[in-house]
Amino acid sequence: MSFGMFELLILYDIFSFSYPIKEKDLMREIIEKSTRLFGVRRLALITGSGENWKCVGYWGFKRECDVWKEIENEGDNRFLCYLRGGKLGLLYMEQANPLSDRDRRLYTIFARRVEELLNELKRTEELERFRTLMEQIDDAIFLIDAKEGRFLDVNRIACKWLGCDRSEVVKTGILNIPSDIAKSLKQAIRKAQEAKGGLIFEDWWRCKNGRKIPVSISLRCIEFNKEKCIVAVARDITRQKRAEKKIKYLSFHDKLTNLYNRTYFEEEMRRLSKSRYFPITIIVIDLDGLKIVNDTMGHCQGDELLKRFARVIRNQFRSSDVVARIGGDEFAIILPRTDKQVAEEVISRLRRVIEENNAHEQFPLSISLGMATAEEAGQSLWEVFKEADDKMYRDKLARGTDPLRAAVHILKVALLEKDHLASSHAERVKKLTHLLGKRLGLSSAELSDLSLLAEMHDIGKIGIPDHIFHKPGVLSEKEREEIKKHPEIGYRIACSVPVLVPIAELIRQHHEWWNGGGYPRGLKGEEIGLLSRILAIADAYDAMTSDRPYRKALSNDEALAELRRRAGIQFDPVLVEVFEKIVLEQNEQIRS
Numbered sequence: 238m239s240f241g242m243f244e245l246l247i248l249y250d251i252f253s254f255s256y257p258i259k260e261k262d263l264m265r266e267i268i269e270k271s272t273r274l275f276g277v278r279r280l281a282l283i284t285g286s287g288e289n290w291k292c293v294g295y296w297g298f299k300r301e302c303d304v305w306k307e308i309e310n311e312g313d314n315r316f317l318c319y320l321r322g323g324k325l326g327l328l329y330m331e332q333a334n335p336l337s338d339r340d341r342r343l344y345t346i347f348a349r350r351v352e353e354l355l356n357e358l359k360r361t362e363e364l365e366r367f368r369t370l371m372e373q374i375d376d377a378i379f380l381i382d383a384k385e386g387r388f389l390d391v392n393r394i395a396c397k398w399l400g401c402d403r404s405e406v407v408k409t410g411i412l413n414i415p416s417d418i419a420k421s422l423k424q425a426i427r428k429a430q431e432a433k434g435g436l437i438f439e440d441w442w443r444c445k446n447g448r449k450i451p452v453s454i455s456l457r458c459i460e461f462n463k464e465k466c467i468v469a470v471a472r473d474i475t476r477q478k479r480a481e482k483k484i485k486y487l488s489f490h491d492k493l494t495n496l497y498n499r500t501y502f503e504e505e506m507r508r509l510s511k512s513r514y515f516p517i518t519i520i521v522i523d524l525d526g527l528k529i530v531n532d533t534m535g536h537c538q539g540d541e542l543l544k545r546f547a548r549v550i551r552n553q554f555r556s557s558d559v560v561a562r563i564g565g566d567e568f569a570i571i572l573p574r575t576d577k578q579v580a581e582e583v584i585s586r587l588r589r590v591i592e593e594n595n596a597h598e599q600f601p602l603s604i605s606l607g608m609a610t611a612e613e614a615g616q617s618l619w620e621v622f623k624e625a626d627d628k629m630y631r632d633k634l635a636r637g638t639d640p641l642r643a644a645v646h647i648l649k650v651a652l653l654e655k656d657h658l659a660s661s662h663a664e665r666v667k668k669l670t671h672l673l674g675k676r677l678g679l680s681s682a683e684l685s686d687l688s689l690l691a692e693m694h695d696i697g698k699i700g701i702p703d704h705i706f707h708k709p710g711v712l713s714e715k716e717r718e719e720i721k722k723h724p725e726i727g728y729r730i731a732c733s734v735p736v737l738v739p740i741a742e743l744i745r746q747h748h749e750w751w752n753g754g755g756y757p758r759g760l761k762g763e764e765i766g767l768l769s770r771i772l773a774i775a776d777a778y779d780a781m782t783s784d785r786p787y788r789k790a791l792s793n794d795e796a797l798a799e800l801r802r803r804a805g806i807q808f809d810p811v812l813v814e815v816f817e818k819i820v821l822e823q824n825e826q827i828r829s
Contacts, residue, residue, distance in 0.1 A: 244339070244343065247343055248343075248346065250270065250274055251270070251274070251346060251350050252350060254266060254354055259358075260282075260284070260293045260294075260358060261294065263282075263293075263355070263358060264282055265294075267280065267351060268280065271330060271347065272296075274343075274347075275332060275340070275347075276332055277297075277330045277331060278331060278332060278333055279296065279297030279298055279307070279329075279330075279331040280295065280296050280328070280330045280331065281294070281295040281296075281298065281304045281308070281328075281329040282295075282326065282328055282351070283304075283326045283327050283329070284325065284326035284355065285326055286323055286326070292304055293326075297331070304329070307331070308329055312331075313335040313336060314331060314333065314335050314336060315330075315336075316328075316329070316330045316331070316332075316336060316340075316348075318345065318348035320348065320351070320355060321356075325352060325356065326355065328348045328351055330347075360461075363461065364389075364390060367390065367461075368390060368392070371390070371391075371392035372392055372393060374394075375394060376394060376472045376473075377392065377394040377395040377397075377398050377452075377471040377472075377473075378394070378395060378468070378469070378470050378471075379391050379395055379467075379469040379471075380461065380466055380467075380468055381422070381467040381468075381469060382464070382466060383426065383430060383464075383467050384464075384465065386423070386426065387407075388406050388407055389407065390407060395471075397444075397445075398418055398442065398471075399418060399419070399444075400416075400446070401445075416443075416445070417441075418442050418443075418444075418471075421440050421442060422454075425438070425454065425456055426467055429456035429467055429469075430458060430467070435456060435457035435458070436455070436457075437453070437454070437455045437456075438453075438454055439451065439454070439474070440452055440454060442471070450475055451473075451474050451475060451477075451478045452473060452474060453471070453472045454470070454471045454472075455469070455470045455471075456469045456470075489504075491561075493540055493543060493544065493547075493562075494543055494544055494546075494547035494562050495547065496547050496550075496551065496560050496561055496562045497559055497561035497562075498561060498562065499561065499563040499564070501559070501561060502559060502561035502563055505559045506571070506622070510617070512573070512614075513614070514574050515574075515612065515613050515614050516574065516577075516610055516611060517571065517572065517573050517575065517610070517618065518575040518576070518577065518579075518580040518608060518610040518611075519569065519570070519572070519608070519609055519610075519618065519621050519622050519625045520569065520572070520583075520584065520606065520608045520625060521568070521569050521606070521607045521608075521622070521625040521626045521628075521629045522550070522568040522569070522570070522604050522605070522606050522629065523566055523567055523568075523604065523606075523633065524542070524543065524546055524568070524602070524603075524604055525566075525603040525605060525633070526603055527539055527542060527543070528566070528733065529648065529733065530542055532730060532733055534699070538600075542600060543562075543566075545598070545602070546602055546604075547562070549587075549590060549591060549594055549602070550568065550570070550587065552590075553586060554570060554572070554583075555572075557573060558571060558572050558573070559571040569622070569625075571618075575610075576610060576612070577608075577610045580608055580610060584606060584608060588604075588606075591604065605629050605633035606628075606629055606632055607624075607625040607627065607630070607631070608625055608628060609621045609624035609628065645693070645734065645737070648693065648696055648699075648730065648734070649692070649693075662695075662780075662783070663691060663692045663695070665779045666691045666694075666772070666775045666776055666779050667688050667691035669775035669778065669779065670687050670690070670691045670775045671684060671687065671688060671691075672819050673771050673774070673775060673812070673815065673816050673819060674687045674768075674771060676815055676819055677767075677812075677815065686739055686740055686743070686768060687768050687771065687772070690743050690768055690769075690772055691772060691775070693727070693731065693737060693740065694727070694743075694744055694772055694776065695727070696727045696730055696731065696744065697722070697724055697725065697726035697730065697744070698723045698727075699726075700723065700727075700730070701719060701720060701723055702719065706720075721748070721756050721757065722757070724744060724745045724746070724747060724748050724757050725745060725757050727744040727745065728741050728742065731744050740768075743766050743769045743772070745758075746758075746760060746765050747772050747773055749761070749764075749765045749769065749773075750806065750807045750808075751765070751804075751805060751806060751807060751808055751809050751810070752806050752807070755807070765809075771812060773808060774800065774808050774809070774812055774816050777799075777800065777807075777808070778796050778800060778816070778820070781795070781796040781799060782796050793820060797817050797820060797821075800813050800816070800817065801813060801817070
């Protein structure tokens with residue numbers, strides 16, 4: 238195909254189209270060039286396809302509806318070109334004279350140029366829409382040319398990670414960007430092209446600022462402006478990874494003590510049973526007295542005791558050992574590659590450390606412990622665990638009342654926390670009751686119970702709300718009723734401690750009156766236990782002869798006079814008479 242000089246000038250003018258930003262700008266330039274170069278009298282540009290056709294603009298027609306009518310008519314002075322086979326739209330041009338071959342050739346070239354410009358315009362519009370969407374997303378988004386391996390576009394997050402401006406990124410091929418991100422994407426492009434449904438994977442990317450972050454990357458092949466492209470979306474999953482790590486930690490750790498939990502312990506038992514880490518020793522520990530602490534001082538104090546014990550045992554074992562809380566007050570330790578001799582040394586050290594810890598703490602730690610060793614592979618670790626558990630219970634029985642003494646000590650401390658005068662009061666009452674009990678000829682067993690009763694009779698006070706117990710003013714009727722509940726509370730506490738069970742009923746009775754006017758059950762006379770009647774006299778005498786914030790102490794004579802006055806009403810009259818003689822004798826001895 239040859240062109241004359243005039244035609245070449247026209248071709249040059251055709252290809253000198255500017256790159257319009259909007260369709261209306263393109264239409265303005267089409268009108269200007271077609272009327273000047275070809276002298277067309279009417280033209281129209283229609284975009285879209287089928288039912289989605291849209292008339293972008295027309296020239297020479299009175300109304301838009303006339304455009305659609307003329308397109309359907311035929312004529313030798315009309316030129317109709319379907320752009321990209323009708324998928325992009327069509328261009329209609331009409332001149333006064335019939336079209337020559339040269340006219341049709343130039344019109345076709347003109348139409349193809351319009352087609353290219355529409356393609357570019359459409360691509361630009363789609364890119365702008367895509368970019369607008371990308372900027373609303375907080376993930377890094379990369380639009381990549383699948384053939385040439387260059388970035389077509391990126392959003393602000395991607396620019397931030399790459400450390401480049403958008404203009405720099407778009408002009409640069411992936412290979413030319415010195416970044417872990419670009420390398421990672423280059424390796425993923427080939428895989429994404431092979432994967433039919435796209436590609437999703439996780440990786441670690443080092444950003445321009447040096448920060449390394451975990452990312453989830455999704456790549457999918459798409460057709461963008463009839464070109465094969467890859468959209469890569471990378472999401473910073475730092476928070477997700479932290480959450481997963483936290484969930485994993487919580488799934489294998491006890492939330493209160495931060496030791497391993499039973500789930501992890503059982504998992505390690507299964508794993509180690511198939512390992513080469515034999516001999517394996519298992520230690521089972523029970524924290525004595527926890528229930529007493531929970532019942533008397535509340536679960537917060539019990540939790541503190543658990544956390545303290547956890548800190549102690551955590552520091553006594555290797556990082557390769559499994560230290561776990563497997564129940565409320567139960568702990569278990571797995572010691573891989575540890576024989577019986579070494580395990581005995583570990584246990585001795587643990588007991589020594591607990592003793593040292595108790596010397597500096599208000600509440601003593603008391604433990605029952607059992608240990609067993611699987612010497613070689615093939616032995617069932619669960620059987621070894623059961624053996625250690627059985628030994629722990631035998632240890633608890635062999636040590637007898639040690640845990641019980643610890644429980645009583647905890648209760649005494651709890652009462653002292655509630656009532657700072659309780660300790661000295663209990664000691665004085667203990668001496669007075671012992672003198673009276675001995676004068677009455679009580680047996681040694683009865684005297685022991687009487688001494689324990691003197692120490693623990695007010696234990697129910699720890700269950701009275703602080704705002705009532707420490708109220709500086711006069712108590713209301715309702716508050717007095719709350720105070721009267723302490724014998725019943727003390728009874729329930731004593732029933733939960735085996736060593737206190739024999740005196741539980743006596744604790745409940747220590748505010749009953751001889752005439753039945755006391756509480757909580759209105760017992761009278763000898764329905765009230767002898768030890769409770771003895772305690773009631775000693776308790777009242779010490780209270781009267783001791784200073785209180787609201788009154789001065791009475792003299793011995795005044796206190797004895799009050800006991801005589803209340804004899805037969807509140808107190809056993811026979812016991813009051815015996816008690817008075819003892820006090821007078823004691824005073825006489827002091828004077829002499």
